Amino acid sequence: xxxxxxxxxxxxxxxxxxxxxxxxxxxxxxxxxxxxxxxxxxxxxxxxxxxxxxxxxxxxxxxxxxxxxxxxxxxxxxxxxxxxxxxxxxxxxxxxxxxxxxxxxxxxxxxxxxxxxxxxxxxxxxxxxxxxxxxxxxxxxxxxxxxxxxxxxxxxxxxxxxxxxxxxxxxxxxxxxxxxxxxxxxxxxxxxxxxxxxxxxxxxxxxxxxxxxxxxxxxxxxxxxxxxxxxxxxxxxxxxxxxxxxxxxxxxxxxxxxxxxxxxxxxxxxxxxxxxxxxxxxxxxxxxxxxxxxxxxxxxxxxxxxxxxxxxxxxxxxxxxxxxxxxxxxxxxxxxxxxxxxxxxxxxxxxxxxxxxxxxxxxxxxxxxxxxxxxxxxxx
Numbered sequence: 001x002x003x004x005x006x007x008x009x010x011x012x013x014x015x016x017x018x019x020x021x022x023x024x025x026x027x028x029x030x031x032x033x034x035x036x037x038x039x040x041x042x043x044x045x046x047x048x049x050x051x052x053x054x055x056x057x058x059x060x061x062x063x064x065x066x067x068x069x070x071x072x073x074x075x076x077x078x079x080x081x082x083x084x085x086x087x088x089x090x091x092x093x094x095x096x097x098x099x100x101x102x103x104x105x106x107x108x109x110x111x112x113x114x115x116x117x118x119x120x121x122x123x124x125x126x127x128x129x130x131x132x133x134x135x136x137x138x139x140x141x142x143x144x145x146x147x148x149x150x151x152x153x154x155x156x157x158x159x160x161x162x163x164x165x166x167x168x169x170x171x172x173x174x175x176x177x178x179x180x181x182x183x184x185x186x187x188x189x190x191x192x193x194x195x196x197x198x199x200x201x202x203x204x205x206x207x208x209x210x211x212x213x214x215x216x217x218x219x220x221x222x223x224x225x226x227x228x229x230x231x232x233x234x235x236x237x238x239x240x241x242x243x244x245x246x247x248x249x250x251x252x253x254x255x256x257x258x259x260x261x262x263x264x265x266x267x268x269x270x271x272x273x274x275x276x277x278x279x280x281x282x283x284x285x286x287x288x289x290x291x292x293x294x295x296x297x298x299x300x301x302x303x304x305x306x307x308x309x310x311x312x313x314x315x316x317x318x319x320x321x322x323x324x325x326x327x328x329x330x331x332x333x334x335x336x337x338x339x340x341x342x343x344x345x346x347x348x349x350x351x352x353x354x355x356x357x358x359x360x361x362x363x364x365x366x367x368x369x370x371x372x373x374x375x376x377x378x379x380x
Contacts, residue, residue, distance in 0.1 A: 119330020
C-alpha cells in the first residue's frame with residue numbers, strides 16, 4: 001500500500017492518494033501518431049501516488065519501485081541524470097508551473113505494479129498519476145484533456161521520448177468494463193462496453209523492448225515519407241489517416257515496396273479499428289477476434305515490429321480453447337501480447353501459454369488476467 005510506504009518514509013500520513021492505470025491496446029497499433037483510430041482499455045494494474053503539502057517550494061519524492069529518493073526545487077526544475085525515474089514528476093511540475101498553476105512543495109511517494117518496459121504504458125501511468133496528484137492535492141480543477149496533453153508533453157519534451165497521445169488518454173479517462181475508442185486527430189472519444197463473458201489476458205514476453213524507441217522514430221519518418229509520396233500524386237492528404245486503400249494502391253508506383261508496406265499497415269489498421277468498434281458494440285466477439293488476428297499479421301509482415309517471442313506467444317494463444325483473438329500490443333520488439341479469451345477459459349489459457357512458451361523458447365512469460373478499469377480522472 002502506497003499509504004504505508006509514505007508513512008514509513010515521511011513519518012506522517014498522506015494528505016491525498018491517487019492512482020493511474022496502465023493500459024493495453026485491443027486494436028489500432030502504430031496509428032495514433034498518424035492521426036488515426038485506437039481502441040485501448042485501462043487495466044487493473046496501477047501506479048499509485050501518496051503525498052502531502054509542504055510549507056516551502058521543495059519537492060521530496062520517494063520511488064517505491066526503485067527504492068530511491070530525490071529532491072528538487074519548484075523554482076529551478078532540471079532533469080536528473082542520476083534518478084531518471086523522477087523526471088516524469090519533474091516535467092509535469094515544470095509545465096504546470098509554466099502554465100500558471102502555482103504549486104506548493106510536497107512530500108510524495110509513488111510506485112505500483114505496472115511492469116516497466118513491457119508495452120503496458122508504465123511511463124504514461126507515472127505522468128498521468130503525477131498530474132492527477134497535483135490536481136487533487138491543490139484542487140486545480142484541470143480539464144481532463146489538458147491533463148492528457150500535459151502528460152504527453154512531459155514525455156515528449158522533458159523526458160525526451162517520442163510517443164502518441166493514446167497512452168496518456170486511456171490512463172486518464174478509461175472506464176471500468178469498457179474500451180475507449182479515440183480519434184487521435186480531434187481527440188473525440190467514446191467508451192465502448194466490453195462483454196462480461198470475456199477477459200483481457202496480457203502475456204508479457206519478458207523481453208525488453210530495446211529497439212522500440214529507435215525503430216519508432218524510423219517508422220514515424222517512413223509514414224511521413226509515404227504521405228509526401230501520396231500527396232505528390234495530387235491527393236489532399238495530411239497524414240495516413242486521410243489515405244484509403246484505393247489511394248495507396250494508386251500511388252504504389254511512387255514508392256518502394258518497404259514504404260508501401262509501412263503505409264499499408266497503418267491504412268488497413270485504421271479500417272480494422274473502425275470495424276472493430278462496430279462489431280464490439282454489436283456483441284460479435286468472433287469477428288472482433290478475427291480483426292485482432294489480422295492486426296498482428298499486419299504488424300508482423302507489413303510494419304515489421306513483432307519478434308520471435310511475440311509471434312510464439314500469439315501462435316500458442318491461438319491454439320487454446322476459448323481464445324477469440326491474439327496479437328502483439330505496444331511498440332513491439334518485445335513487451336506483451338493481448339488476447340481476448342472467454343471468461344471461463346482464461347485461467348487454463350494462461351497456464352497453457354506459460355507452459356508452452358517456456359517449452360518452446362526457454363523463457364518465462366508473466367501472464368495477467370485483466371479487467372478493464374477506471375482511469376485516474378474517473379476513479380473515486
